[in-house]
Amino acid sequence: MKLSVSSAFVLLMTTAHAFQAISPCRANGSTALQMSSAAINSNSGDDAPALKSAPPRRVCLMVEPTPFTHVSGYANRFKEMLKFMQKAGDNVEIMTVDSKTPKEKLPDEAFGYKITHTKGFTFPLYNHISLTFDFEMKGARVLEKFKPDLIHVTSPGFILFAAIFYARVNKIPLVMSYHTHLPSYAVNYLGFIPGIEKFAWDLLRWAHSRADLTLVTSPQMQEQLTTEGIPRVDVWRKGIDTERFDxxxxxxxxxxxxxxxxxxxxxxxxxxxxxxxxxxxxxxxxxxxxxxxxxxxxxxxxxxxxxxxxxxxxxxxxxxxxxxxxxxxxxxxxxxxxxxxxxxxxxxxxxxxxxxxxxxxxxxxxxxxxxxxxxxxxxxxxxxxxxxxxxxxxxxxxxxxxxxxxxxxxxxxxRWGWEAATSVLRNVQYEKALANFKSRAFGGLGRPKTKGVWRLFRMRIQKILRRLGFAKKQTPALES
Structure with missing residues (x-):
């Protein structure tokens, strides 16, 4: 059976998800940032800094499938993250997709944070969840108004590509959290396609090389992604609600x-x-x-x-x-x-x-x-x-x-509480992403000598946004 590269991509990314989120950065060299990777990724539950060690920041969370009507450990992680980010005083705006729930029943906030829903689609073989490319470009409107310090997006999926697009155009640090092991799903579900596992790794390298930090959920995943050539990988610590499970x-x-x-x-x-x-x-x-x-x-x-x-x-x-x-x-x-x-x-x-x-x-x-x-x-x-x-x-x-x-x-x-996991996330790993962003060429926008290309690309996006009514003639968020 022969499939085009684009067809294989759509099948692969959709299958993986079917079985599962404009301002200058503020890296401030905090003490928390100086914690070693070994300490962050260790199995000790006692090495997290105080929750409020770093000052509050603005985070745009782009997440699919939605953690608010989708039941899974993945959904619990994001709910717990938001609960403790709210406690830390961070300002979070969420963009997600849920085409299965009637519009009037969609939640418009969680933990005091605004939720923006963009249009999406469901996969016929597993139609319980929704995915999106954000063709409405609601993300552009969110970023223009919210002006986040960083974007945190889930991977693998389709919203990931919208996040890469927005982060590059607006020069915003980008954190990707990896929740579904794409190559394993490729072998299990699309093994009839020659070279599908290699193709999955190629996709992951392409996408995650554009992140200022990739977060995975175990040291084993960190080692595997690093071995496969994906840079800047940390472990997003595990957490558990020991009151709910007792x-x-x-x-x-x-x-x-x-x-x-x-x-x-x-x-x-x-x-x-x-x-x-x-x-x-x-x-x-x-x-x-x-x-x-x-x-x-x-x-x-x-x-x-x-x-x-x-x-x-x-x-x-x-x-x-x-x-x-x-x-x-x-x-x-x-x-x-x-x-x-x-x-x-x-x-x-x-x-x-x-x-x-x-x-x-x-x-x-x-x-x-x-x-x-x-x-x-x-x-x-x-x-x-x-x-x-x-x-x-x-x-x-x-x-x-x-x-x-x-x-x-x-x-x-x-030994594993969600507050400690979120503390490391916001005080150490977000800080690391901000520092990585500053250290990369053109804020992570690409190789040298590409500045003219990005200027032209930015001008075209401005024109599209104005036609769609998302931006005025001058769009400050896109002109930096």
């Missing part, structure tokens, strides 16, 4: 539902998207070797119907999408959490299970090893080692052993 939510009633009336059986749980990249079919063979075990799958996704047929006649309960206390109860009421996915950039559900006091048996791949100390607060198993998974799960059938490991898992999760 052993206190253990519920006999929820366990009765999850085990279909057999609460004394050994209960394994998986929470998250039901997609091929999660390797959930691997669990069926585990069930076959553990006759007294049951499985509860919490979530929804493109593979749900296929999995329901695949697990037919096994002791498997499909719980659907859960939220709030029901989700907390589903975590805390299980005996073990199974995570066979080898494509996680972090795996928030792993941390949420640990906070719930439920040990995790997870793949020794992606970002999961950054969360689990093997044999101490959970288990790591090579992704293809079925017998290894079964052996570790059988160990957890010992109630006393399971309880002690769950206590250690909870203790580890308690």
């Amino acid at each position: 052993p206190k939510f253990k519920s006999a009633e929820m366990r009765e539902i999850m085990t279909e009336g057999n609460p004394d059986d050994f209960l394994m749980v998986y929470v998250g998207r039901l997609g091929a990249e999660k390797r959930l079919k691997d669990i069926k063979a585990m069930l076959a070797k553990m006759p007294n075990a049951r499985l509860a799958l919490v979530g929804k996704g493109p593979q749900m119907k296929e999995l329901q047929e695949y697990f037919k006649d096994t002791k498997t309960k499909f719980m659907g999408q859960l939220n709030g206390d029901e989700l907390s109860q589903a975590f805390a009421s299980a005996d073990a959490f199974v995570m066979p996915s080898d494509s996680e950039t972090l795996g928030f559900v792993v941390l949420e299970s640990m906070a719930s006091g439920v040990p995790v048996v997870g793949a020794n791949a992606g970002g999961i090893p950054s969360l689990i100390k093997d044999g101490e607060d959970g288990f790591l198993v090579d992704p293809d080692d079925l017998d290894g998974y079964v052996d570790r799960l059988k160990q957890l059938q010992n109630a006393k052993f399971r309880e002690q490991m769950g206590i250690r898992a909870r203790a580890e999760a308690e």
Whole structure:
């Protein structure tokens, strides 16, 4: 099968997302900026500066899919980030897309910050989320009025290209946060296209080389992106809401539902998207070797119907999408959490299970090893080692052993609060991005001798904005 480069690009970027955000910069050489990368990226939860170490700044957050109606660990990260940025006194304006929610029900603010919605589209194979190129150029209007100190945009996706465009034209520092591992999704979903994995890495290098800082969610992702030639990569620290996910939510009633009336059986749980990249079919063979075990799958996704047929006649309960206390109860009421996915950039559900006091048996791949100390607060198993998974799960059938490991898992999760993660983000990593911006040629706008090209490009954009009514004859934000 032959596809054009543009067709492959659209397929690749859309698939990855379907299974998932004008003023001079102010780098001020703060003490926080001088913290070493080793300290920032370490597994110590005690090295964050005070939340308000750096002065308040103006941040434009461009995020897709929307974290306000989209349920995921990714969405939780942005909500927690905004909560503590508000506490720090930062001024944030958000641009996102949500074409699935009726216009009158779209939120216009979150945590006191204004939300601007731009038009987008949905992907037929996974139409729960919306994506956008911002062809309306609402981002231009936001930037002209708001004049942010920096732009923070999510990756991979389509809004990313709008952010690159706006950052270059307006000379604004650009931070990209990487949430979905594009090459893994390329192999899993578009492996029939020759060279698709290399193409994915080429796209990532092109886009992220234009960032003043790329944030990833685990040291493993940092190492992989750096090895593949992507510069300026830091780890956006993990965080967990230890009040929402807590052993206190253990519920006999929820366990009765999850085990279909057999609460004394050994209960394994998986929470998250039901997609091929999660390797959930691997669990069926585990069930076959553990006759007294049951499985509860919490979530929804493109593979749900296929999995329901695949697990037919096994002791498997499909719980659907859960939220709030029901989700907390589903975590805390299980005996073990199974995570066979080898494509996680972090795996928030792993941390949420640990906070719930439920040990995790997870793949020794992606970002999961950054969360689990093997044999101490959970288990790591090579992704293809079925017998290894079964052996570790059988160990957890010992109630006393399971309880002690769950206590250690909870203790580890308690060390990771969202305030500390946001403190490092705003006091250290945003400062680093601002400093990187200043140190790059023409504020990161390109190689030397391109100034005339950018001046012509800027003039054309001014003309377009005036025709669309987004700018007056003179557009100060675009004339620097």
